Amino acid sequence: MKLPRYLVLVLAVVMIFGVVALVGCGDDDTATDETEDTTATEDTGATEDTSGEATDSTDEAAAMDGAPFKFGLAGPMTGQYANYGTSHKAGADIAIAELNANGGVNGGEASYTTGDDLGDPKEAVLVAQKFIDDSEMLFVNGHMFSGATIAAGQNYNGAGLTMVSPSATNPDITDLGKYIWRICMTDAVQGEGLANYSVNDLGMTKIAIIHDDSDYGRGLADAYEEAVVAAGGEIVGREQYTTGDADFNSQLTNIRQGEPELLFMSGYYPEGSKIAQQARALQMDAQFLGSDGYAADELIELGGASVDGMLVSTFFDYSKDDPKVQAFVEEFKSNNDDANPDWFAANSYDVIMLVAEAARQAGSNDRDAINEALGTMDTYSGISGDITFDENGDVVKPLSIVVVRDGALATADVQPQ
Amino acid sequence: MDYLIQQLLNGLMLGSLYALIAVGYTMVYGIIELINFAFGELFMFGAFISIAMMVDSMAIFGQQVNFPGLHFLLAVPIAMAVVAGMGVAIDRIAYRPLRNAPRLAALISAIGMSILLQNVAQAMFGSSQVFFPDIGMFTSDNGLPKYITVSNAQITYLQIFVVAVTVAAMLILNFFVQRTRIGRAMRAAAQDKSTSALMGVNVNRVIAITFIIGSAMGALAGGMYGAIYHFAKPDMGFIPGLKAFIAAVLGGIGNIPGAFLGGITLGVIESLGSAYISSEYRDAFAFVILILLLIFKPSGLLGSHISEKA
Numbered sequence: 001m002k003l004p005r006y007l008v009l010v011l012a013v014v015m016i017f018g019v020v021a022l023v024g025c026g027d028d029d030t031a032t033d034e035t036e037d038t039t040a041t042e043d044t045g046a047t048e049d050t051s052g053e054a055t056d057s058t059d060e061a062a063a064m065d066g067a068p069f070k071f072g073l074a075g076p077m078t079g080q081y082a083n084y085g086t087s088h089k090a091g092a093d094i095a096i097a098e099l100n101a102n103g104g105v106n107g108g109e110a111s112y113t114t115g116d117d118l119g120d121p122k123e124a125v126l127v128a129q130k131f132i133d134d135s136e137m138l139f140v141n142g143h144m145f146s147g148a149t150i151a152a153g154q155n156y157n158g159a160g161l162t163m164v165s166p167s168a169t170n171p172d173i174t175d176l177g178k179y180i181w182r183i184c185m186t187d188a189v190q191g192e193g194l195a196n197y198s199v200n201d202l203g204m205t206k207i208a209i210i211h212d213d214s215d216y217g218r219g220l221a222d223a224y225e226e227a228v229v230a231a232g233g234e235i236v237g238r239e240q241y242t243t244g245d246a247d248f249n250s251q252l253t254n255i256r257q258g259e260p261e262l263l264f265m266s267g268y269y270p271e272g273s274k275i276a277q278q279a280r281a282l283q284m285d286a287q288f289l290g291s292d293g294y295a296a297d298e299l300i301e302l303g304g305a306s307v308d309g310m311l312v313s314t315f316f317d318y319s320k321d322d323p324k325v326q327a328f329v330e331e332f333k334s335n336n337d338d339a340n341p342d343w344f345a346a347n348s349y350d351v352i353m354l355v356a357e358a359a360r361q362a363g364s365n366d367r368d369a370i371n372e373a374l375g376t377m378d379t380y381s382g383i384s385g386d387i388t389f390d391e392n393g394d395v396v397k398p399l400s401i402v403v404v405r406d407g408a409l410a411t412a413d414v415q416p417q
Numbered sequence: 418m419d420y421l422i423q424q425l426l427n428g429l430m431l432g433s434l435y436a437l438i439a440v441g442y443t444m445v446y447g448i449i450e451l452i453n454f455a456f457g458e459l460f461m462f463g464a465f466i467s468i469a470m471m472v473d474s475m476a477i478f479g480q481q482v483n484f485p486g487l488h489f490l491l492a493v494p495i496a497m498a499v500v501a502g503m504g505v506a507i508d509r510i511a512y513r514p515l516r517n518a519p520r521l522a523a524l525i526s527a528i529g530m531s532i533l534l535q536n537v538a539q540a541m542f543g544s545s546q547v548f549f550p551d552i553g554m555f556t557s558d559n560g561l562p563k564y565i566t567v568s569n570a571q572i573t574y575l576q577i578f579v580v581a582v583t584v585a586a587m588l589i590l591n592f593f594v595q596r597t598r599i600g601r602a603m604r605a606a607a608q609d610k611s612t613s614a615l616m617g618v619n620v621n622r623v624i625a626i627t628f629i630i631g632s633a634m635g636a637l638a639g640g641m642y643g644a645i646y647h648f649a650k651p652d653m654g655f656i657p658g659l660k661a662f663i664a665a666v667l668g669g670i671g672n673i674p675g676a677f678l679g680g681i682t683l684g685v686i687e688s689l690g691s692a693y694i695s696s697e698y699r700d701a702f703a704f705v706i707l708i709l710l711l712i713f714k715p716s717g718l719l720g721s722h723i724s725e726k727a
Contacts, residue, residue, distance in 0.1 A: 213697075239696050240696055240697045241696065241699075242699070242700060244656075245699075246642075246646040246648070246653070247427075247431055247646065249427035249430075249431070249688070250424060250427055250428075250687070250688045250691035250692055250696060250699070251691060251696045253420065253423045253424055253427060253692065254691070254692060254696065256423075257420055270546055273647070273648075274646055274647065274648070277562075277646075277647055280561050280562075281561070281562045281564065281571070281573050282423075282571050283564065283566075283571045298545075298546075301548055302546055302548050302647065302648060304548075304551065304560055304647065305559060305560025305561055306560075306561060308560075
């Protein structure tokens with residue numbers, strides 16, 4: 001206990017450093033939020049899109065003298081879910097550049113303004129108001145999360161502004177009204193589609209399920225289980241785990257008892273990669289089938305040899321042998337450090353291209369005409385698959401299944417029929 | 418029967434890892450009556466440093482840094498040494514100045530340390546999962562783990578290795594505490610710090626050694642946990658740290674064989690609980706056991722069995 005005062009001082013400094021580091025982290029977040037918020041507000045305030053490529057295209061704007069094809073891009077652009085907004089924006093930038101390179105839409109320049117909802121319903125309502133008040137705004141590409149989408153969707157529908165969500169899966173959303181659309185399938189539809197795929201296309205009869213404790217993981221597992229039974233399959237085991245767990249040996253030992261031919265995993269890849277490893281270590285030879293939360297290159301990075309041959313449901317297959325898809329992937333990679341696009345980017349791109357097509361069919365850049373055309377247009381062939389809307393505004397779209405092969409996600413040989 | 422054996426093996430493996438971290442809690446508590454919440458983070462650093470030693474290059478603070486690419490059996494001891502040093506430094510900086518302060522102050526300091534270390538790890542290694550490389554001697558040619566079959570129950574080489582290392586570490590530790598001079602000094606300091614100081618025991622040195630051993634055990638557990646579950650991540654230490662603390666209390670805090678017994682018991686209870694009751698309540702079993710124990714046998718399984726606390 002020499003120099004106790006000195007040590008107390010050192011301790012005090014460390015503690016203060018610790019507190020500052022902690023508070024600092026919080027501050028950092030807030031600071032970032034604020035700065036980026038300002039940017040986002042500026043974006044929203046500006047009449048023209050601020051993205052690089054679209055700005056480049058203003059040179060050609062002389063040729064585009066029609067009413068502008070302007071829309072709102074809504075999603076979490078900052079904060080803890082900012083990665084979703086980043087993908088959303090990356091997909092939109094590619095669409096804008098492509099539209100403007102081809103003379104815009106109905107002779108009008110394509111542009112967007114961003115609305116940052118932070119993934120929060122309260123913020124989403126404010127974003128909605130901003131977009132509704134902008135009379136040039138033709139439609140909204142967003143929002144991304146179900147909660148934010150429901151909150152903002154009520155306002156859009158009331159104001160007669162079309163909203164097309166690329167990613168909100170809650171079933172209630174499209175019940176809000178005729179101005180509300182989406183191009184991703186609900187968890188219930190995906191669950192049913194995967195069940196039919198498992199039983200009818202793959203011919204599996206003994207099926208086990210492992211799912212996480214989120215609404216998504218459980219909801220999807222419920223829909224899947226029901227549809228498997230309806231299709232004549234047998235559920236030989238169903239287990240739950242907590243998101244963030246690392247040890248699944250007990251659950252998998254239970255599942256192994258039922259000797260399943262196929263194990264359906266409903267959740268996200270961080271746990272999924274470990275489930276696959278532990279199942280293989282327990283010598284389970286069942287075919288693995290993962291939900292769309294598994295469709296990420298990280299699954300392969302973390303899962304190694306154990307995820308080889310795993311089937312994964314996805315809303316966008318980046319390896320699809322389709323020139324449209326490959327052109328998009330190429331463009332995305334060159335803009336984003338060679339990363340493969342995720343389905344959020346692909347769906348955002350598809351929303352814009354789909355509405356642009358509707359506007360062309362309507363023949364004018366007008367809110368109501370576009371909404372009308374969305375309801376009457378034929379199947380649109382997008383990069384995320386063929387898109388048709390039902391009378392409710394929900395998408396009718398086939399499921400895509402990819403398989404882990406040679407360290408990447410490739411189109412699976414057997415596709416849902 | 419095969420099913421029961423498999424679940425027991427699962428529990429034994431999980432319990433071994435809890436036991437190794439629990440040793441750190443129990444030894445430090447035995448001597449300075451402090452719950453060092455930073456052990457969960459030392460466990461995490463053990464996993465990260467093991468990975469760093471095993472790969473050729475890895476991003477640290479966003480920069481690619483070259484590493485030696487050593488064998489697992491060499492990487493883990495290095496991680497143990499580094500983490501042992503960290504443990505001593507933590508004691509020196511955050512606990513020793515508070516040795517004679519109210520115990521609450523040291524506890525708060527421990528929580529602060531735990532959060533600080535987690536943030537440092539996040540800054541260094543990023544917040545997403547890092548892959549723990551395959552270990553050649555435990556992996557077969559097709560990339561899957563090697564295993565043996567015991568009456569239809571599968572156990573991988575790595576799991577056997579983990580249990581064997583844990584048992585060996587516990588035996589060595591017990592020998593060290595019971596049979597060596599420093600061990601005797603530890604037990605003396607645990608019973609009465611000031612009296613043992615009067616008898617010529619360098620108490621601060623004994624405490625430093627306690628931190629070295631406890632932290633090294635945590636790092637050993639971290640390295641093996643990372644190898645089994647193939648990942649490391651800055652918040653990975655929180656739940657295992659908490660479970661290990663329960664294991665230490667379960668076995669009788671301050672008692673080394675107790676920590677071992679507590680860890681194994683907890684692992685087996687969790688496995689059998691999710692096997693025969695429900696996997697949804699898996700984490701709850703640990704806490705239910707803790708509450709029951711505190712009501713019926715607050716001193717823990719071996720708490721009153723051995724009089725000295727080290």
